[in-house]
Amino acid sequence: MLRDAGLRPTRQRMALAELLFSRGNRHISAELLHEEAVAVNVPVSLATVYNTLHQFTEAGLLREVAVEGTKTYFDTNTDDHHHFFIEGENRLVDIPGEGVSLAAMPRAPEGMEVVRVEVVVRVRPKT
Structure with a gap:
């Protein structure tokens, strides 16, 4: 999936993609994804999670949903x-x-x- 989207499948990207896409469609914040990664011993910083989510969004794998100025979710459902x-x-x-x-x-x-x-x-x- 990452290669098809033009992204290099690094270990961190693959681990975060597994967390994001293995549970069906979901809405998740960077902070929650970071907590999930830490809970399953994926060594990743919050900054890397943010960068990866934005890369996935730019590649068309996610949609960014801004709810308030400071609250953003990432949606695995990219349909309309x-x-x-x-x-x-x-x-x-x-x-x-x-x-x-x-x-x-x-x-x-x-x-x-x-x-x-x-x-x-x-x-x-x-x-």
């Missing part, structure tokens, strides 16, 4: 879809791409094109 963000749990849940419709799209600035629209719907338990 959106997300519910469950406040208080800091958890993302997929919404199928056809589950959201937009009445109108703004025109892209001159010389630009819309690549993708990503919707994050924030939810919390009713009180």
Whole structure:
């Protein structure tokens, strides 16, 4: 998979890819992936985890989902879809791409094109 994406399969990349992709589709932060790596004795720094996640994203293996300015998740499902963000749990849940419709799209600035629209719907338990 790494070679097909144009990435050299180093030991650290392979170990992180195994953690990321062996459990089906998931949403994970760099910090949580780092904790998982440490728990299974993968010697990797948090900086390396961040770098690897960004490399995987640039290679098309992951999607980056920014929930807030400082909170970013990485999604192993690269298909067209959106997300519910469950406040208080800091958890993302997929919404199928056809589950959201937009009445109108703004025109892209001159010389630009819309690549993708990503919707994050924030939810919390009713009180």
